[in-house]
Amino acid sequence: MIWRISWRNIWRNKVRSLTVMMAIAIGLTGGIFLTGLMNGMSAQQANDAISLEISHVQIHHRLFADNLSAQFLIEDVAGKLEVIRKDERVRAFCSRTKAQAIASTATTGAGIIISGIVPEMEKEVTTIYSKIVEGSYFEKENKSASIVIGQKLAHKLKAGLGNKIVVTLQSLNGEMSYALFRVGGIYKTSNTRFDEMNVFVKSDDLNPVLGIDPSQTNEIAMLTASHEAAIPVAASLKSSFDKLSVENWRELRPLLVVISAMTDQFGFWLIVIILLALIFGIINTMLMVILERKHELGMLMAIGMNKKRVFKMILLETTMLSLSGGLVGLFFSILLMGIFGQTGINFAAWAEGLEAIGYSSFVYPFVSARFYLIITILVIITAIIASLWPTRKALKLNPAEAVRSE
């Protein structure tokens, strides 16, 4: 019966209750949507980093990561790839030779990282091929070797499609070597710093310049069934290749993990702050309710409602009021996430700035089911806190006086 009274009491003053509910709903929707946007941005960043650069798991010589020098090699590549191929959790893999170099055109030069790849294998692992904006991804056979460069670097070097680029690097025997490439393709990702630094050539063209044997390589990269699956795969490969460095994407880019954790925290505190502000609105409403129903509360206490039941009644009313607003907010949030999670939101106006720090300008917001659950619990806690003061006020009423008050 107390549940029924509490619920019906909410609708005694519809306008007032709806106002509170709308405040909660709008506050929560705003908070959830912002959190969703931040989640979307950080997930996008992680996905882009994985699909373009780091993949799920990478294998290197133990010293390679320290100075990116081509001399730290993985031997017996075919044998290693065979072991990886047998692991069913691995979706795709490829090997690359990698070196620091200087790319020069007739006008200028720039420091770069050059990757010697096998295009067919690389396409399975990274998505650079889908980011080509001019030319192609090693599809046309030219007289001179092809190089695929980022748009940002192309602008910097003032190099267009078909132009020559000279790459200067140190071969394994310590000599400076030069190689001539023609720009065969220009790509553009959502990370301009990546575009500025990374160029791709066929490993068959790069290895002889470096003096690397076909049985050797610098990097093996692979994709696993999911982001999470990378962790156990890396662990088991670590034991298979105990002399090499095997790292999962979290180890390769700890920053991605930090950003994601920070986003989670940020979202949580954003909602806490919004709810904290809403508490005062709810308290105000409930105090007005107590004031208006002094008479009725006095009567209830006179005829036998004890303090526990009065507390329960006010607590329930506050919780139902807040939770109704909360559920409306959750409904709108899920709706918005559903729509924009599919279509994405285009921050084209800020694309340049966002891409400079590695974020895509196209964001697909999302929040986890766990986050919705946390919010529901937070709303209930808010309601409990908000009901304490009004309840205290109600319990202080003297039934004899309250009944006679008009």
Next chain:
Amino acid sequence: MNVIETKDLYKIYNSTQVPVHAVNGINLIIKKGEFTAIVGPSGCGKTTLLNLIGGLDSPTEGKVFVSGNDLCSLKSTRLIDFRMHNIGFVFQSFNLIPVLTVKENIEFIMQLQGRSRTECNQRVDELLEAIGLPDKKNHRPNQLSGGQQQRVSVARALASKPQFILADEPTANLDSKATNELLELMEKLNQEEEMTFIFSTHDERVMKKARRLVSLDDGKIIKDLSL
């Protein structure tokens, strides 16, 4: 059997500079089945006396016994429970719960008492029949006239099967037709169910129906007439 007994009852309010003796040494015994009106001018202490007897207020001095239980010795939670099980209240301004239907208002206390659903339903039907409003079962209080609302509040007071019913100026907000109907109802319940009624009033019509008139002035009993 004594339903109510007060011994040297005093209630002194110190809210102003001069202490007010709202109840000033009242000794009163009310037996089962009485139909008693407490009368007197405004401010004579009628309501204070009813509040003390009903356990809504505590005396400055003296004792109140309800069926032999000393109300002053009960802690507040026990007192609320005691009120729920033993005392029925009818208020001047009806005081029904506006969000509940007539039926729900009547069964509210029974539910607090933890009675079974079948028992509640049966008692509600009985009481609605007794107050002559069986067809208003699912109406909300604001759909009823003042007289009808007061009859429902009598039914609510009776629902918990109390020892007695305290009615503080029950007819003050009623017209003469509704007053008569209410008095007839209370009289009928008094005679048929031997329910003890104590009401405060300064309504002549009520006084005429009462079988005992306790007149107060300045917090003291100045006349106690059995009619």
